Every structure is written in structure tokens, then in C-alpha cells.
Amino acid sequence: MRIEKCVQGGAGFGRLPDGSVCFVEGALPGELVEIKVIERKKDFAKAGVLNILEPGKGRRIPPCPYYGKCGGCNAQYAEFELQVELLRQITLDLFSRTAKINLPQNFEIHCGAQWGYRYRAQVFFEMRGSNTVIPVKKCMVLSEKLNEKLKEVPLTKKIHLFDNQSEKFLGKYIHADESVFFQSNLELLPKLIGEVARAANEGELLLDIFCGVGLFSAFLQGKFERVIAIEQNSLCQKFAERNLGKNCEFYAMGAEEWCSQNAELLSEACVLIDPPRAGITNELCDVLCKNKSRKLLYISCNPATLARDTRKLLNAGYELVDIQGFAFYPQTFHLEMMAVFNL
Numbered sequence: 001m002r003i004e005k006c007v008q009g010g011a012g013f014g015r016l017p018d019g020s021v022c023f024v025e026g027a028l029p030g031e032l033v034e035i036k037v038i039e040r041k042k043d044f045a046k047a048g049v050l051n052i053l054e055p056g057k058g059r060r061i062p063p064c065p066y067y068g069k070c071g072g073c074n075a076q077y078a079e080f081e082l083q084v085e086l087l088r089q090i091t092l093d094l095f096s097r098t099a100k101i102n103l104p105q106n107f108e109i110h111c112g113a114q115w116g117y118r119y120r121a122q123v124f125f126e127m128r129g130s131n132t133v134i135p136v137k138k139c140m141v142l143s144e145k146l147n148e149k150l151k152e153v154p155l156t157k158k159i160h161l162f163d164n165q166s167e168k169f170l171g172k173y174i175h176a177d178e179s180v181f182f183q184s185n186l187e188l189l190p191k192l193i194g195e196v197a198r199a200a201n202e203g204e205l206l207l208d209i210f211c212g213v214g215l216f217s218a219f220l221q222g223k224f225e226r227v228i229a230i231e232q233n234s235l236c237q238k239f240a241e242r243n244l245g246k247n248c249e250f251y252a253m254g255a256e257e258w259c260s261q262n263a264e265l266l267s268e269a270c271v272l273i274d275p276p277r278a279g280i281t282n283e284l285c286d287v288l289c290k291n292k293s294r295k296l297l298y299i300s301c302n303p304a305t306l307a308r309d310t311r312k313l314l315n316a317g318y319e320l321v322d323i324q325g326f327a328f329y330p331q332t333f334h335l336e337m338m339a340v341f342n343l
């Protein structure tokens, strides 16, 4: 099979002799591969690579000795420059099909270190989909400090590794612990914070929805007269209060509920949303579309749901004025994005 392109998640896309679509794990665009069909559905098939007959430019031997066993870092067979180009192509394709818009071909993807970038991790001691124990001595994407911690953890249970309880970014200490969400690529994070601050500019009211420990508000609060931070996980409250000080109003409640109850504030505010991978619910999307803000900043860790939500926001009358990628997870096909919508 000749691989035409890569799709969301990284699989190669090609067609079987009968014309039906086939997704091939581990294959790169342009490659000629011998495949084994693993699963057949009504509209498509899934396959694995048996032989690479014509390797693509940028293919390499995965550097990590645990590649293919541990279940993480599934983009290692591509050189990093190619990984970034694939992320760009996948995102362009996704936005053209799902959001029905053409992003600029060369939209920016900011990059940092390719290895040793993770300052937070969950370690599982079972191989994906089986009970086999894989003793990992060193993980190439973890920070040095986490690799030291990895040596000490018992080989029996799932464990959270967290580098530090407070981190300094752009001159400020931000506090968190392993019980709450915190970004994992700390080297590239100041770039994202800087771009969010630039896009938010200044104003009267900032709504930081899905705020976690108040990371973004901590850097934006000086530019707004009033900041309201909303987060479902009540464990975040003590950290948010510490990170934001007394000026901030923190609500430990669901975004949907808070926004429905305070819809009139949405249209006056600069709204920042940073939802989990599933994106925003229909309920939240409806409130945001009925009470449009002058500026909506959407931070996303899943381009597929961002593309879906972008279509809905555009249909409601928002305009997409900026979109950027942040390669927060090198060696994987995950991409962090920031999209800015204006009225």
C-alpha cells in the first residue's frame, strides 16, 4: 500500500485494492509498505506494517529501547522535524474537514526540547493491554529529576511523578502538587503563557474557565481590573488562592453551571477556556454562542475537538483571528494549540 498522508493519532492513511480506507499504524506519508489487516469495519480497516518496501524521508530507528512495549511515544520512528511537519499536516487536514476552514499552510508550531521535557508523569507498571511488567530504568522524555525518582518507585502500582511543588515562570512562582492538573512541558510553557498574554491584551474582566491552579490568570491578572477563575476540581482552590492572591474570585464548580448562572458576564469579558481533551460540552458551547464575548481564547490539548468546536463557534458568528501550535509532547502525535476568536 502507498501511504497518502498521516491522520489524527499518527496512523498512515491509504486505500485497499477495493478502494476502502485503511489506517496503518507506524507508516509515513509516501511510503510503500506491506501491511497486515488487523481489523475490518464497515467503512474502514486497520492494519500494521509487516515490511517497509520504500521508506520515507525522515524515518529513523526509534531511539528508545522500550519503544513499542511501553505504549507511549508512538512517533519515535520519525525524525523530530518530520514529526512537527506531520502535526502541521494532520491539523491542516483536520481543520479543513471538520472546521471547514483552511488554516495558513505555514501556521506556527513552537518547539522546545525533544527529550527530557516531561516534568510530570503517570507511571503504569503494566504493558498496555496486558499484565506483563516492563521494568523501565530510564525514560527518555522525563526530566532528569523524574528519572531519579523513577529509580525509587516500587514496581507494583500506578504512581504520579511530579517534579516540584512550585515552579518559577517568567519571574513568578506557581504552586501545585500531583493531586491537581498541571502542564507537563515546563520549558515551552512560558512561550504559551506569553502568547496567551499577548492575545488577551488587557481589559476590565477576565474569565479563566477550566483554570486549574490559576496558571494563566497569575500572569494576566495585572492587565485586568477583575479576574474570575472557574474550576471543577476543588483541590485546586488552595493553590489558585495562593497563586492569584486576594484579588481573584475563585469558583469551585463546573464551567457549564457557572456560565449558565452568570451568562450576562460573558459578553463583557475576555474569556479564556482550557478544557480537557474532550473539548467543550454542547451545553457550554451554547452559552458561549448565545452570550458572545468580545474575545475568546481557546487553549486545547486535542486539535480534533478544537476543530469540532471551532466550526460551532464560527457558525455562531465568532471569527478566528489567530491559531498556533505548541509541540508540548515530542515523540508523540499530541499537539497543544491556542486559538483566538473575536466577535
Ligand SMILES: C[S@@+](CC[C@H](N)C(=O)[O-])C[C@H]1O[C@@H](n2cnc3c(N)ncnc32)[C@H](O)[C@@H]1O
Pocket (backbone or CB within 6 Å): 181, 182, 183, 209, 210, 211, 212, 213, 214, 215, 216, 230, 231, 232, 233, 253, 254, 255, 256, 274, 275, 276, 301
Ligand atoms: C487542561 S486542564 C487546564 C488547567 C489550567 N488552565 C492550566 O493550564 O493549568 C483542564 C482543567 O479543567 C478542569 N475541568 C474539567 N472539566 C471541567 C468542568 N466541566 N468545569 C470546570 N472545570 C473542569 C480540570 O479539573 C482541569 O483542571
